[in-house]
Amino acid sequence: MSLIKSISGIRGTIGGVVNNNLTPIDTVKFAAAYGMWLKNHSSKENLTVILGRDARISGKMVSSLVGNTLVGLGINVVDIGLSTTPTVEVAVVLDNADGGIIITASHNPKQWNALKLLNNKGEFLNAADGEEVLKIAENDSYIFSEVDELGKFRKKQNYINKHIKEVLNLELVDIEAIKKAKLKVVVDAVNSTGGIAIPALLEKLGVECVELYCEPNGEFPHNPEPLKEHLTDISELVVKEKADLGIVVDPDVDRLALVCEDGSMFGEEYTLVACADYVLGKTKGNTVSNLSSSRALRDVTEKHGGKYQASAVGEVNVVELMKKTNAIIGGEGNGGIIYPESHYGRDSLVGVALFLSHLAHSKVSCKQLRESYPNYYMSKNKIELTPQINVDEILSTIAAKYINEDVITIDGVKINFKTEWVHLRKSNTEPIIRIYTESTSQISADELAQRFISEIKEIV
Known part of the structure; x- marks a missing residue:
């Protein structure tokens, strides 16, 4: 296959x-x-x-x-x-x-x-x-x-337990505050190893855990990518159980998605935003995410007086730039949290502990916390081309056309406009250009994507 x-x-x-x-x-x-x-x-x-x-x-x-x-x-x-x-x-x-x-x-x-x-x-x-x-x-x-x-x-x-111990020893993980908050959480671990790790972590944090698909048997009950369209079961169970939030991880537990108490998505782009908000509120510093991640991290970073920078897509690239800029937290918009105080890798256990500390300190609901952040909306599309077409030439033409804008070419072409952006990347394995956009409304994000799809077709 x-x-x-x-x-x-x-x-x-x-x-x-x-x-x-x-x-x-x-x-x-x-x-x-x-x-x-x-x-x-x-x-x-x-x-x-x-x-x-x-x-x-x-x-x-x-x-x-x-x-x-x-x-x-x-x-x-x-x-x-x-x-x-x-x-x-x-x-x-x-x-x-x-x-x-x-x-x-x-x-x-x-x-x-x-x-x-x-x-x-x-x-x-x-x-x-x-x-x-x-x-x-x-x-x-x-x-x-x-x-x-x-x-x-x-x-x-017992390495999962050793990992949990390392997480609990992090200075910004406030175990007592989390215990006092008396939180109830539903966990969807898609029947993989998150079903071992996340409930065990929550137990140490004094959080009541309702397990959904936490049997590590490899029989994924739904598409394992933690996207909204795959998470209807946990959304319904969070509401039914009157839980404070839902926690979703992918099979290898390096991506973290959250569900608000009303069953709505916190948004995987906002997992990193919330954790960064908490960390930056306690420790001054800089942040990094990749070029295809939400602008919301930049806004939160600048609010705390830090500097935000974007790397090429890929965890290795994020880590490299984090080291160069001494970033104190970073990651990717797919729900990956990288916290150097622990280690340089995406870690959902660290993400859960930091997020619950933030929620406990904030003394607001998960939904209210999400509403405290700037609202951005993303659109993700692709355009398929014939193998004979030179994708690099197309991207160079687009970059030249928008030379008077804020253009970044370290990984495809990203064009930053005042209230929105577009990121165009070629696939390494197929004649495809991936088109990511973000704006202040879903309609605007979709329209921006269609605009660039049309511009690419004109060049071809």
């Missing part, structure tokens, strides 16, 4: 034909390429990799293939089993490991799986390192170990 190789890892559908799907052979090849990359960049004799997975049906199979491939390269493997992406990131640092692999396809449907690759800081590989891994896989440049030099495989448990 599909196999996608990129600098951030390998992702595909289970079964099918080698090189076209995520088959056992493709899994072994890419795991071996990552292992060789680790060995090429280390002078250590004994390397260790942390291995964790979400609850996908294929997870145990893929994890076994990856783990044993690394052992075959002479690399030690610590398998922490059912886990979350941020938990594996934290575990790499806690164990002073040399790298990590998370077996997860994030928000993709259950037939998909993937290998997400981490360095010794528990962070995703940068572009250069990712390219090197791809090259090793392409050239089959593997050297496996002889029998006396095989790596050791062992299992370790």
